Amino acid sequence: MHRVVVVGGGFGGLQAAKHLKDAPVAVTLVDRRNFHLFQPLVYQVATGSLSPAEIAAPLRAMFKGQDNVDVVLGEVRDVDLAAREVTVATDLEDHEQLRLPYDTLIAAGGSSYSYFGHEDWKRFAPEIKSLESALMVRRRILLAFEDADLEPHPEHRAPLLTFVIVGAGPTGVEMAGQIAEIARDTLPGDYRRIDPTQGRILLVETADRVLPGFPASLSAKAEQALRALGVTPLTGHAVTAIDADGVTVQAQGAQAESIAARTVIWAAGVTASTLAGKLAAAAGVETDRAGRVPVGADLTLPGHPEVFALGDMVVVDGKTLPGLAPVAMQEGRYAARAVRERLQGRTPRPFRYVDKGNLATIGRRRAVGDLKGVHLSGLPAWLTWLTVHLFYLVGFQNRLLVFIRWVVSFVTRGRGARLITYED
Amino acid sequence: MHRVVVVGGGFGGLQAAKHLKDAPVAVTLVDRRNFHLFQPLVYQVATGSLSPAEIAAPLRAMFKGQDNVDVVLGEVRDVDLAAREVTVATDLEDHEQLRLPYDTLIAAGGSSYSYFGHEDWKRFAPEIKSLESALMVRRRILLAFEDADLEPHPEHRAPLLTFVIVGAGPTGVEMAGQIAEIARDTLPGDYRRIDPTQGRILLVETADRVLPGFPASLSAKAEQALRALGVTPLTGHAVTAIDADGVTVQAQGAQAESIAARTVIWAAGVTASTLAGKLAAAAGVETDRAGRVPVGADLTLPGHPEVFALGDMVVVDGKTLPGLAPVAMQEGRYAARAVRERLQGRTPRPFRYVDKGNLATIGRRRAVGDLKGVHLSGLPAWLTWLTVHLFYLVGFQNRLLVFIRWVVSFVTRGRGARLITYED
Numbered sequence: 001m002h003r004v005v006v007v008g009g010g011f012g013g014l015q016a017a018k019h020l021k022d023a024p025v026a027v028t029l030v031d032r033r034n035f036h037l038f039q040p041l042v043y044q045v046a047t048g049s050l051s052p053a054e055i056a057a058p059l060r061a062m063f064k065g066q067d068n069v070d071v072v073l074g075e076v077r078d079v080d081l082a083a084r085e086v087t088v089a090t091d092l093e094d095h096e097q098l099r100l101p102y103d104t105l106i107a108a109g110g111s112s113y114s115y116f117g118h119e120d121w122k123r124f125a126p127e128i129k130s131l132e133s134a135l136m137v138r139r140r141i142l143l144a145f146e147d148a149d150l151e152p153h154p155e156h157r158a159p160l161l162t163f164v165i166v167g168a169g170p171t172g173v174e175m176a177g178q179i180a181e182i183a184r185d186t187l188p189g190d191y192r193r194i195d196p197t198q199g200r201i202l203l204v205e206t207a208d209r210v211l212p213g214f215p216a217s218l219s220a221k222a223e224q225a226l227r228a229l230g231v232t233p234l235t236g237h238a239v240t241a242i243d244a245d246g247v248t249v250q251a252q253g254a255q256a257e258s259i260a261a262r263t264v265i266w267a268a269g270v271t272a273s274t275l276a277g278k279l280a281a282a283a284g285v286e287t288d289r290a291g292r293v294p295v296g297a298d299l300t301l302p303g304h305p306e307v308f309a310l311g312d313m314v315v316v317d318g319k320t321l322p323g324l325a326p327v328a329m330q331e332g333r334y335a336a337r338a339v340r341e342r343l344q345g346r347t348p349r350p351f352r353y354v355d356k357g358n359l360a361t362i363g364r365r366r367a368v369g370d371l372k373g374v375h376l377s378g379l380p381a382w383l384t385w386l387t388v389h390l391f392y393l394v395g396f397q398n399r400l401l402v403f404i405r406w407v408v409s410f411v412t413r414g415r416g417a418r419l420i421t422y423e424d
Numbered sequence: 425m426h427r428v429v430v431v432g433g434g435f436g437g438l439q440a441a442k443h444l445k446d447a448p449v450a451v452t453l454v455d456r457r458n459f460h461l462f463q464p465l466v467y468q469v470a471t472g473s474l475s476p477a478e479i480a481a482p483l484r485a486m487f488k489g490q491d492n493v494d495v496v497l498g499e500v501r502d503v504d505l506a507a508r509e510v511t512v513a514t515d516l517e518d519h520e521q522l523r524l525p526y527d528t529l530i531a532a533g534g535s536s537y538s539y540f541g542h543e544d545w546k547r548f549a550p551e552i553k554s555l556e557s558a559l560m561v562r563r564r565i566l567l568a569f570e571d572a573d574l575e576p577h578p579e580h581r582a583p584l585l586t587f588v589i590v591g592a593g594p595t596g597v598e599m600a601g602q603i604a605e606i607a608r609d610t611l612p613g614d615y616r617r618i619d620p621t622q623g624r625i626l627l628v629e630t631a632d633r634v635l636p637g638f639p640a641s642l643s644a645k646a647e648q649a650l651r652a653l654g655v656t657p658l659t660g661h662a663v664t665a666i667d668a669d670g671v672t673v674q675a676q677g678a679q680a681e682s683i684a685a686r687t688v689i690w691a692a693g694v695t696a697s698t699l700a701g702k703l704a705a706a707a708g709v710e711t712d713r714a715g716r717v718p719v720g721a722d723l724t725l726p727g728h729p730e731v732f733a734l735g736d737m738v739v740v741d742g743k744t745l746p747g748l749a750p751v752a753m754q755e756g757r758y759a760a761r762a763v764r765e766r767l768q769g770r771t772p773r774p775f776r777y778v779d780k781g782n783l784a785t786i787g788r789r790r791a792v793g794d795l796k797g798v799h800l801s802g803l804p805a806w807l808t809w810l811t812v813h814l815f816y817l818v819g820f821q822n823r824l825l826v827f828i829r830w831v832v833s834f835v836t837r838g839r840g841a842r843l844i845t846y847e848d
Contacts, residue, residue, distance in 0.1 A: 034842070091567055416819070
């Protein structure tokens with residue numbers, strides 16, 4: 001039996017494994033976590049709208065009915081391209097490593113946030129990528145309001161009610177919009193000593209406009225929507241320092257400016273999974289600045305047609321595709337089809353990305369969308385965003401639960417998952 | 425304005441604060457957490473059926489519309505009965521303490537699990553009381569199956585698939601039943617190398633029957649239901665040691681027996697909140713063996729009619745009432761009514777507990793109930809349990825979400841919140 005090892009249970013790896021159903025292959029799906037995480041909604045966990053399990057689906061449950069998939073919980077330590085073997089570190093007590101031989105490897109390790117060499121900033125400015133970091137951010141945001149309410153010295157309150165989001169890509173814009181809605185819609189009436197609407201929400205972006213990946217007219221619409229919500233976009237500003245007291249920003253040619261803020265959230269810069277670096281080193285190729293490994297038009301590693309790599313850890317045929325779920329999903333399905341075709345003696349055609357568009361939401365009834373050149377904003381964009389995200393969310397139960405949470409939030413302006421939880 | 429400080433946002437404190445609505449008092453509700461936790465369902469978080477936010481309700485959201493309640497996030501450090509002042513440690517950066525003067529104090533600190541002087545056991549045998557400990561238990565249970573599946577040496581698998589629950593009160597019985605259902609119903613088909621139904625689930629209890637707080641005939645029914653699910657009750661057995669390798673149990677007059685088990689869960693023994701000890705020391709009275717403070721028939725501290733204490737941290741008029749939500753809720757409402765009556769110059773009548781009954785669930789369609797002498801078991805008891813728990817769960821949204829999760833779990837035998845998450 002042809003052995004396929006899929007590394008990563010994100011959007012790409014999941015599609016690859018699913019589309020190998022009924023193929024004459026034995027699939028091993030390796031992931032560090034026992035669940036698939038619906039990344040595009042993690043920010044809603046960070047802002048207390050959704051509960052973790054509502055945007056995660058257990059991998060084993062998904063592959064219960066697909067007998068040719070074996071799920072392995074562990075972290076890839078090494079890829080031996082010559083021996084065609086992946087080494088996986090497990091949770092076992094003696095830390096025994098597992099060796100998984102493969103005939104085809106599909107590597108989909110994803111990416112993580114990059115602090116541009118300032119790893120010390122991470123402590124003060126957490127990112128929102130994993131469920132754990134989302135829960136930490138949720139705790140920080142909610143505690144900032146609690147502490148402001150308790151703070152006996154009014155002059156110390158302002159930094160507690162100042163929120164800085166670094167990076168105005170879709171995640172940064174969504175976070176800024178959500179924090180504004182918490183302050184404006186959810187919390188008023190909750191406190192007796194502070195007025196949450198007095199909070200300052202700053203969105204810092206190096207580029208000269210928010211959502212730099214979108215057409216300029218939509219960036220303008222988004223900025224307008226952010227301002228209407230009470231968010232102050234600081235475009236054309238670079239962050240030069242972050243510490244416990246806040247951030248320092250600087251506009252080109254201007255003086256550096258300190259912003260006293262207790263809560264800083266990082267949503268800028270992405271770096272490819274270390275898996276990309278491992279593959280590049282093993283194949284003797286160079287990664288790009290963001291650590292991505294180059295693959296051919298058929299998504300395979302140079303010199304290694306048996307190794308597919310995909311998602312936001314690769315550069316496809318010299319082109320950097322957007323780090324979006326649809327890209328990874330299409331690539332995952334392509335890899336699965338390519339494996340099938342090869343087993344039938346056929347040569348797969350090159351991968352072609354079908355761009356279905358780009359959406360970003362800012363808040364209630366506020367979103368922008370660029371759908372194959374059709375520009376949407378306001379309510380139509382927001383409804384499209386809602387529909388698309390509900391549709392792609394994995395699991396009937398999760399769709400229903402998230403739908404209910406959204407309806408209740410919309411009607412009550414409340415947030416059902418406003419819990420401050422701690423790691424014990 | 426008459427100042428009421430309520431300590432604790434559990435069942436008792438919540439009812440007290442709610443029933444002071446529209447009373448001519450200023451209420452300050454102090455809790456370490458920003459949410460009310462529906463304790464009776466925490467075990468369902470520990471077993472992946474429910475997500476944390478579904479059984480928790482933010483305190484501020486609950487009191488948004490009740491202007492005379494101020495919620496304070498902090499931990500009570502000290503109660504000064506002479507000065508009528510509570511000192512609260514806050515999360516503020518300089519750890520500034522808050523002093524809350526009161527005219528009436530309502531203390532409802534609850535209880536925690538007691539390891540009977542073996543605090544070192546806690547590390548190996550976590551309890552299920554807080555959301556955090558429930559998530560840790562969930563991780564341990566799910567990882568045990570994952571590790572068993574990965575374990576290359578079959579002879580090492582048995583301890584990984586052995587689960588020991590210490591204490592066969594309602595929580596222990598519920599946990600044992602849930603783990604049995606995970607192994608029997610949820611997981612089969614999920615693993616390629618192990619058969620989860622081969623797991624051993626042992627329920628250790630010092631008394632001679634499970635659910636010792638229930639009538640003997642219902643204990644027998646519960647034991648029968650547990651055995652049908654594959655749980656082995658070890659009644660009449662005391663735990664004499666717990667370590668990383670498992671537990672040692674001993675029946676009276678018999679030899680001690682070692683059980684190799686990776687997962688041990690503690691559901692035995694309860695000790696009152698340290699608040700009870702603080703009040704007892706301040707009032708010059710003795711606590712009982714479980715640390716409970718004695719209060720009079722009107723729930724007030726001896727010599728301090730302005731201090732009510734209630735819930736499972738008190739002994740009422742020499743009687744230890746069961747540590748159940750309805751007891752605390754009735755006591756909380758009583759305290760609120762007593763405060764109102766006194767302000768009107770009336771003398772409150774003594775507190776009288778109305779015993780509405782006792783329910784424990786074992787699994788799908790399996791439960792027992794003792795409702796004012798009417799004994800229920802099987803499907804009727806189970807439906808009663810479901811209805812009562814949904815009814816008392818706080819928040820319309822939570823009720824709806826939990827209802828949906830339960831229906832989906834019942835139909836699919838799946839568990840929507842089977843996530844292994846870590847503290848970062």
